[in-house]
Amino acid sequence: MTDASVALGELTEISSQVEAAVLFDDKGTVAAATVPDERAARVAASAKALLEQAAQIVGGELTQLEAATGDGSLFVVKDGPRLIAASTSAGPTAGLVFYDLKKCLQASAEPAPKPKPQAAAKPKAAAKPKPKPKPRTTKSKSDGPS
């Protein structure tokens, strides 16, 4: 499982509003998606075209957008060369969705935590040498009272 897949898995787990999501790069190459490959490629291509055209129309550096339609909303967030597009039902809480998508993008950039190597069995500490029993000294009974 790639880092991107892990990040998307966490996103769909924590966000109840996100219905589908696709992680891709600025060339449109899909890194991970919650939908089949062919559909993911179409989502990535449309989202990339949307972001580029919007930047051309209004000018300036866009970092994120929300397109609200009657059928639902499309969110696109950009962080350097990485992008994420996600669909939600109509009337989502935009702030929460953006927050979750940004977290997912950051998580996809970080290397997945490596499983800890099993600790090598520690050699058993050398058993402490038992203290040698002291030789009992037998007290010679002195002449006690009879």
Place this chain on the structure above:
Amino acid sequence: MGRRKLLAIGFAVGSLLGIGLYARRGQEGADERIDLYFADGSLVSLHSDSPEAAPLLVHARDALRAAAS
């Protein structure tokens, strides 16, 4: 007389339904918009009736269709 009354009531009910549907449709269209967030923190909102929003909404609908189908 009764028939005329019935026709008038039917016409009134039909008109009300039509007005309701038209208003609802208009409201749905008004909800369509694109919010663009810039790196400097500023926001531009393009509503569906603006000429700039139309081509962008086409891409958005394409992406939503692909995600849902």
